[in-house]
Amino acid sequence: MSIQNTVSSWEQLFEIAQKNTSARRVRRPGQSPSTAPIPSSLHKLPPDTAAPVLLYRDTNSWCPFCERVWFALEEKEIPFETEFIDLTNKPKWYTDLVPTTLVPAAKIHGELVYESKDILLALEERFGSSLLPDDPEENVVARQLIEDVETSGFLGAGYKFLRESTSDSNELANLQAAFEAKLDEIEQALAKYPGPYFVSTFSLVDIMYSPHLDRLAANLPVYRGYHIKGNERYPRINAWFEAINQRPAYHRVKSDNITNNLLLRRRFGLEPIGNPLPLDAADSQSIQYRAEAAERLSDNREAAIGDILKNSGVQALAVDGDISAVQEAVDLHLRLLADYLINGNGAPLPGGRTGGKNSTDTIVAAVGAIALAYVRNRICAPRDMSAGAATAFRSAADKVLASLY
Numbered sequence: 001m002s003i004q005n006t007v008s009s010w011e012q013l014f015e016i017a018q019k020n021t022s023a024r025r026v027r028r029p030g031q032s033p034s035t036a037p038i039p040s041s042l043h044k045l046p047p048d049t050a051a052p053v054l055l056y057r058d059t060n061s062w063c064p065f066c067e068r069v070w071f072a073l074e075e076k077e078i079p080f081e082t083e084f085i086d087l088t089n090k091p092k093w094y095t096d097l098v099p100t101t102l103v104p105a106a107k108i109h110g111e112l113v114y115e116s117k118d119i120l121l122a123l124e125e126r127f128g129s130s131l132l133p134d135d136p137e138e139n140v141v142a143r144q145l146i147e148d149v150e151t152s153g154f155l156g157a158g159y160k161f162l163r164e165s166t167s168d169s170n171e172l173a174n175l176q177a178a179f180e181a182k183l184d185e186i187e188q189a190l191a192k193y194p195g196p197y198f199v200s201t202f203s204l205v206d207i208m209y210s211p212h213l214d215r216l217a218a219n220l221p222v223y224r225g226y227h228i229k230g231n232e233r234y235p236r237i238n239a240w241f242e243a244i245n246q247r248p249a250y251h252r253v254k255s256d257n258i259t260n261n262l263l264l265r266r267r268f269g270l271e272p273i274g275n276p277l278p279l280d281a282a283d284s285q286s287i288q289y290r291a292e293a294a295e296r297l298s299d300n301r302e303a304a305i306g307d308i309l310k311n312s313g314v315q316a317l318a319v320d321g322d323i324s325a326v327q328e329a330v331d332l333h334l335r336l337l338a339d340y341l342i343n344g345n346g347a348p349l350p351g352g353r354t355g356g357k358n359s360t361d362t363i364v365a366a367v368g369a370i371a372l373a374y375v376r377n378r379i380c381a382p383r384d385m386s387a388g389a390a391t392a393f394r395s396a397a398d399k400v401l402a403s404l405y
């Protein structure tokens with residue numbers, strides 16, 4: 001039987017996927033990004049009431065400073081609206097509005113605040129202080145630690161080690177040693193209070209660090225062969241990663257490793273020296289994340305297919321200039337992927353699905369392979385879906401890819 005007849009329709013796939021995930025996004029037709037996450041507390045806002053916070057953030061959701069503010073808004077359950085700013089072409093109204101012209105900025109009850117640290121502190125002041133310790137002494141310590149994140153040289157040492165364009169081994173060893181000294185300081189700071197966080201409860205200090213430690217932990221293994229996670233020198237930092245990972249708000253706002261890796265290559269032109277980190281198996285096998293990924297793909301299929309036809313190179317396989325067969329093959333393979341996300345159990349698919357091959361089968365499989373490889377690396381978390389769903393998506397694409405020939 002032809003594979004065409006065994007894969008469900010988009011409508012069937014979408015319906016099943018939606019039943020298995022509570023993740024929902026708003027559509028933004030004709031805009032970039034084409035969808036946006038819905039803040040988890042938006043339902044708390046009475047109808048016809050403006051959200052108390054308007055967050056200005058980057059279109060691609062790559063900015064670690066914006067992530068800090070989003071993380072705090074989710075932790076504090078403050079309903080907010082988002083205005084996306086294209087950093088490659090900032091609108092004049094934005095550069096007129098914000099003196100630094102950088103993102104993030106926010107309007108809190110209509111008042112402009114910019115600089116991520118200042119926005120975080122303003123949110124504490126205006127919406128009740130839930131992310132700073134009540135104890136006055138500890139409160140002072142936390143505020144000092146917040147200042148230290150920006151002034152201690154940790155960020156500079158980390159990003160210099162990661163991005164400095166050199167292959168000189170002495171220079172790299174020095175950059176590594178300087179960064180390790182900063183990580184040692186963090187390790188010591190984490191020892192000061194019981195529990196895994198910088199002070200005795202989860203706080204703004206953790207939020208200030210998390211997007212940066214996350215990006216460095218994802219990128220250093222691939223671009224410098226250096227590991228923070230699993231490194232015995234940093235048991236407290238590793239326990240801190242574990243603790244942050246338990247927080248639902250963090251899962252809404254974080255990027256996945258591959259988004260971070262690809263970003264570094266595309267945005268800063270860095271060359272990887274190592275293999276990508278393995279995909280997180282728990283995320284790849286999670287029924288909810290797989291359903292979220294399938295829901296996103298089914299809901300956004302028209303844009304995805306349009307993007308693949310335009311940008312992946314599949315057009316070259318059109319026979320006599322007729323793109324319709326290529327389009328059909330792309331559509332089929334994306335449905336196959338959505339189907340596998342919903343109905344597969346994460347196990348490898350049997351290989352060689354085309355069986356006795358003729359040249360049409362081979363072209364269909366080639367188009368499918370190109371399309372899947374393209375979308376696998378095209379999706380970006382949390383811009384298009386949550387980090388967990390993106391991991392499930394990439395893992396499923398790999399399994400389906402491996403089954404094509």
Ligand SMILES: N[C@@H](CCC(=O)N[C@@H](CS)C(=O)NCC(=O)O)C(=O)O
Nearest residue numbers: 063064065087102103104115116117
């Ligand atoms: N110190 C600022 C840093 C913000 C920042 O560097 N934002 C970057 C994006 S990650 C930006 O707006 N870049 C655009 C530009 O440089 O024009 C903060 O904490 O908010």
